[in-house]
Amino acid sequence: MGCLARFKNLNFDGTFAFDLLWFGKSALINLHRGPKAFGVWVMESKAPLCLSRRSFLASTTALLATSVSVVHARTFHQGMPWAPGAADLPPLTRPGPWVFFTADEAATIEAIVDRLIPPDDRGPGGKDAGCAVFIDRQLAGPYGHSEGLYTRPPFMPGSSTQGYQNPDSPAGRYRNGLKALADHIGESNGGKKFRELTASDQDKLLSNLENGSIKLKDVEAKAFFAMLLQDTQQGFFADPIYGGNRDMVGWKLIGFPGARYDYRDWVERHNEPYPLPPVGIMGRADWAAKG
Amino acid sequence: MARKLPSKNVVVIGLGWTGSILSYELAKAGLDVVAIERGPWRDTATDFPPSYAQDELRYAVRLDLFLRPAQETLTFRNKADQTALPIRNFSGFLPGNGVGGAGIHWNGQTWRFLPTDFRLRSHLTERYGADMLPSDMTIQDWPVSYDDLEPYYDRFEKLCGTSGKAGNIKGTKQAGGNPFEGWRSSEYPTPPLKQGLGATLFADAARKLGHSPFPQPASNLSEAYTNPLGIRMGQCSYCGFCERFGCGNYSKASPQTCVLPALLRLPNFTAQTESEVLKINLDSTGKRATGVTYVDTSGNEWEQPADIVLLCAFSLFNVQLMLVSGIGQPYDPASGQGVVGRNYAYQTTSSVSLILKDKVLNPFIATGAHGMMIDDYNGDNFDHTNLGFVGGGYMGAGQTNARPIQTRPVPKGTPKWGAEWKKATAETYQHAFSLSTHGSSYSYRDCWLDLDPTYKDRLGRPLMRMTFDFHENELKMSAYLTERLAEIAKAMNPTEMQANPRKGPYDSTIYQTTHNTGGTVMGADPKTSVLNRYCQSWDVHNLFIPGGASVFPQNHGYNPTDTVGALAYWTSDAITQRYLKNPGPLV
Numbered sequence: 001m002g003c004l005a006r007f008k009n010l011n012f013d014g015t016f017a018f019d020l021l022w023f024g025k026s027a028l029i030n031l032h033r034g035p036k037a038f039g040v041w042v043m044e045s046k047a048p049l050c051l052s053r054r055s056f057l058a059s060t061t062a063l064l065a066t067s068v069s070v071v072h073a074r075t076f077h078q079g080m081p082w083a084p085g086a087a088d089l090p091p092l093t094r095p096g097p098w099v100f101f102t103a104d105e106a107a108t109i110e111a112i113v114d115r116l117i118p119p120d121d122r123g124p125g126g127k128d129a130g131c132a133v134f135i136d137r138q139l140a141g142p143y144g145h146s147e148g149l150y151t152r153p154p155f156m157p158g159s160s161t162q163g164y165q166n167p168d169s170p171a172g173r174y175r176n177g178l179k180a181l182a183d184h185i186g187e188s189n190g191g192k193k194f195r196e197l198t199a200s201d202q203d204k205l206l207s208n209l210e211n212g213s214i215k216l217k218d219v220e221a222k223a224f225f226a227m228l229l230q231d232t233q234q235g236f237f238a239d240p241i242y243g244g245n246r247d248m249v250g251w252k253l254i255g256f257p258g259a260r261y262d263y264r265d266w267v268e269r270h271n272e273p274y275p276l277p278p279v280g281i282m283g284r285a286d287w288a289a290k291g
Numbered sequence: 292m293a294r295k296l297p298s299k300n301v302v303v304i305g306l307g308w309t310g311s312i313l314s315y316e317l318a319k320a321g322l323d324v325v326a327i328e329r330g331p332w333r334d335t336a337t338d339f340p341p342s343y344a345q346d347e348l349r350y351a352v353r354l355d356l357f358l359r360p361a362q363e364t365l366t367f368r369n370k371a372d373q374t375a376l377p378i379r380n381f382s383g384f385l386p387g388n389g390v391g392g393a394g395i396h397w398n399g400q401t402w403r404f405l406p407t408d409f410r411l412r413s414h415l416t417e418r419y420g421a422d423m424l425p426s427d428m429t430i431q432d433w434p435v436s437y438d439d440l441e442p443y444y445d446r447f448e449k450l451c452g453t454s455g456k457a458g459n460i461k462g463t464k465q466a467g468g469n470p471f472e473g474w475r476s477s478e479y480p481t482p483p484l485k486q487g488l489g490a491t492l493f494a495d496a497a498r499k500l501g502h503s504p505f506p507q508p509a510s511n512l513s514e515a516y517t518n519p520l521g522i523r524m525g526q527c528s529y530c531g532f533c534e535r536f537g538c539g540n541y542s543k544a545s546p547q548t549c550v551l552p553a554l555l556r557l558p559n560f561t562a563q564t565e566s567e568v569l570k571i572n573l574d575s576t577g578k579r580a581t582g583v584t585y586v587d588t589s590g591n592e593w594e595q596p597a598d599i600v601l602l603c604a605f606s607l608f609n610v611q612l613m614l615v616s617g618i619g620q621p622y623d624p625a626s627g628q629g630v631v632g633r634n635y636a637y638q639t640t641s642s643v644s645l646i647l648k649d650k651v652l653n654p655f656i657a658t659g660a661h662g663m664m665i666d667d668y669n670g671d672n673f674d675h676t677n678l679g680f681v682g683g684g685y686m687g688a689g690q691t692n693a694r695p696i697q698t699r700p701v702p703k704g705t706p707k708w709g710a711e712w713k714k715a716t717a718e719t720y721q722h723a724f725s726l727s728t729h730g731s732s733y734s735y736r737d738c739w740l741d742l743d744p745t746y747k748d749r750l751g752r753p754l755m756r757m758t759f760d761f762h763e764n765e766l767k768m769s770a771y772l773t774e775r776l777a778e779i780a781k782a783m784n785p786t787e788m789q790a791n792p793r794k795g796p797y798d799s800t801i802y803q804t805t806h807n808t809g810g811t812v813m814g815a816d817p818k819t820s821v822l823n824r825y826c827q828s829w830d831v832h833n834l835f836i837p838g839g840a841s842v843f844p845q846n847h848g849y850n851p852t853d854t855v856g857a858l859a860y861w862t863s864d865a866i867t868q869r870y871l872k873n874p875g876p877l878v
């Protein structure tokens with residue numbers, strides 16, 4: 001039991017990078033993440049990860065979502081299987097430029113997430129926490145493409161108790177929603193963009209989206225806002241490995257110790273705040289070797 | 292055309308909790324067993340080691356270990372006059388997929404049903420008269436008694452190493468345990484888990500009000516334990532990443548931690564993964580199963596002949612496979628005739644949320660099943676005269692986590708975003724706690740499962756259609772239980788509290804539990820059941836559904852898996868001790 005992949009942390013200023021030994025190849029990818037100092041992480045995987053387990057059965061009657069790899073049927077007999085380095089590691093958020101968003105969309109999203117979670121004396125807001133990076137990478141990945149969901153027609157409107165019944169994937173909904181929002185703001189604010197409004201006008205606009213009093217062209221404003229809010233807060237509180245919650249600012253805000261796994265010594269220490277700071281799956285920036 | 296494989300004694304459909312127990316017991320008895328599982332092989336070191344198991348986004352939000360609707364889903368509607376629509380993204384309940392089934396990512400709350408639950412209709416009629424029951428309520432007695440199952444409950448709990456405190460050993464009440472529970476032949480295999488502040492405050496308040504709190508029985512082990520199969524489990528570390536997650540510590544009972552290492556050593560057992568059973572095959576008489584047909588990842592179809600077929604595909608898919616295989620008469624709610632799909636039921640939960648400003652609760656220190664509970668308002672443990680409903684549930688302080696994407700309480704009236712939201716979130720997290728009730732869900736004439744007329748799965752089979760809504764009896768029950776719970780909450784002197792009784796209509800997007808029950812009910816009468824008292828099909832004698840919750844005639848005020856596991860052992864004994872000697876109908 002235990003780590004099949006080992007993380008090593010070097011010191012580096014201004015960038016955050018993964019050095020992946022992946023299928024025997026090594027790739028250094030830089031992510032510019034603002035002014036904070038982060039480490040360089042070297043992840044050494046002892047052996048290539050075979051195939052994603054997030055798989056479905058292939059069949060003659062159906063094609064699978066393109067990015068889902070197919071694991072072949074296997075037979076197990078006389079003994080638990082074991083192979084070195086076969087761990088199904090968490091998907092890595094690739095550092096670097098925007099993957100899904102255009103530069104203009106990204107600027108809007110960064111402005112929005114900073115109103116949904118504003119910076120204050122308790123800590124950074126959504127933008128510096130990396131919420132926009134998080135959403136960008138999620139939209140470029142399985143979530144963005146409704147991977148694994150039931151997407152067969154017919155699509156019919158139903159009651160709210162029947163759940164989402166629309167063919168649009170999150171990626172499509174963001175693309176259309178941001179366009180409709182930009183058009184709306186442009187028309188009602190003399191060609192301005194969201195990021196050019198005052199903070200209080202931005203808040204007013206977001207409130208109106210939230211309560212549905214704004215009509216966007218071909219986009220359900222309320223549902224679009226709900227998705228934006230959900231994804232922003234997910235980015236703020238998810239493990240930093242996904243690009244948000246940078247330096248664990250979301251966890252520090254509330255006092256969640258993160259990816260720790262053993263509280264046996266603290267269960268019965270009633271009314272005593274847990275003393276250790278949070279850690280993420282990758283550890284913590286200040287574990288980096290100094291100098 | 293399916294290619295035919297060499298015949299086996301036993302083919303097991305699905306390698307989760309029931310499939311792994313039956314595979315082990317029957318292979319141990321010398322039979323040649325193959326288990327066919329639609330999902331991948333999974334194990335602790337490869338799929339949820341402690342180096343990255345604690346990933347809320349991946350496991351709890353993106354549901355990495357669960358069944359993907361693209362592979363299989365169902366359609367849903369509340370009422371028969373609506374058009375059912377597909378559940379495109381599971382969220383109201385979360386079926387498992389892959390070796391271990393939902394046994395990997397369950398909570399571990401391990402409850403026995405009450406002795407009176409097993410004779411529910413008789414008991415309620417005797418005590419209150421038949422008029423007490425709504426006319427469309429289709430509850431019925433189980434064909435087995437608590438006494439029949441007791442040794443098998445004991446066996447499943449010993450397999451799991453369940454942590455708890457007995458309240459009744461062979462009829463003698465035990466201090467500190469559940470005074471309402473049925474008799475136990477022995478104490479729990481391991482002592483109760485430790486409790487945090489929230490649960491301790493709840494227990495104090497409940498005691499003050501005259502209730503009898505006790506630690507929730509948990510298959511998240513309070514100490515290291517070696518089970519009867521010789522498999523060693525570790526101590527739970529209260530990591531708070533339990534339900535929806537696999538356990539990286541080998542502390543949560545699952546097929547992986549309790550059965551598979553021993554099962555895989557048996558030379559006469561084989562597991563076939565990534566292979567989905569399409570249907571159960573019958574001979575020309577329709578009274579004998581000849582085996583199953585399955586499809587592998589390359590789209591190849593295989594026929595696996597076998598003498599005995601065991602359907603272990605989880606409650607919902609047990610029903611689906613019966614329907615698509617054309618075994619048993621499908622239920623028709625208009626006439627009330629037919630049995631397959633009849634008596635689908637669920638669970639009726641509710642909560643009371645609290646803020647205790649002057650307390651530091653460390654709510655993230657948690658397991659899937661610790662906490663302090665009371666059982667005073669379960670089943671018929673309390674007098675229902677003049678209450679206007681039947682049923683009940685356990686309740687108490689069992690908050691299982693404070694993972695921040697999904698658990699971030701704020702005071703009532705707080706905006707959902709912005710500066711005020713941020714402040715309230717920061718100030719509340721350490722001081723908020725939630726209590727819950729776990730109520731029964733009785734069965735009704737208009738709640739059932741059948742095949743959808745429109746939507747198909749990726750293999751071209753009709754999706755199963757669920758028609759389900761809460762009934763007035765359950766909503767009244769939930770209101771009553773939630774009021775009792777709120778009384779205890781109030782005695783905890785909260786800064787703020789809010790009672791959230793269950794309200795209708797049933798919403799398939801809001802998670803309550805994955806305790807889907809009924810549809811292949813066991814019973815004494817083939818007109819109102821699919822299986823006899825040995826979980827054997829009335830129609831096809833070499834087909835058994837060994838204990839999946841689809842065999843429950845209705846759902847009681849507890850989690851299902853202790854009863855599921857007990858019935859698995861009960862069925863395996865019926866097969867090895869009776870059926871093998873004289874294959875044919877056991878009743």
Ligand SMILES: Cc1cc2nc3c(=O)[nH]c(=O)nc-3n(C[C@H](O)[C@H](O)[C@H](O)COP(=O)(O)OP(=O)(O)OC[C@H]3O[C@@H](n4cnc5c(N)ncnc54)[C@H](O)[C@@H]3O)c2cc1C
Nearest residue numbers: 305307308309329388389392393398399400568604850852
């Ligand atoms: C999040 C969560 C929390 C839970 N918490 C609790 C709890 O605290 N207490 C409790 O009592 N219960 C709990 N449960 C329920 C518990 O997990 C189930 O009762 C138990 O796993 C049922 O065992 P089973 O063998 O019937 O099904 P499973 O363990 O789910 O196994 C069924 C297997 O069959 C496979 N299968 C299905 N169809 C096919 C097919 N056509 N071909 C091949 N294979 C197939 C599936 O992939 C799966 O692996 C919880 C469930 C969930 C999801």
Ligand code: SF4
Nearest residue numbers: 511527528530533538
């Ligand atoms: S709470 Fe305990 S049993 Fe559950 S996953 Fe964590 S260590 Fe395992």
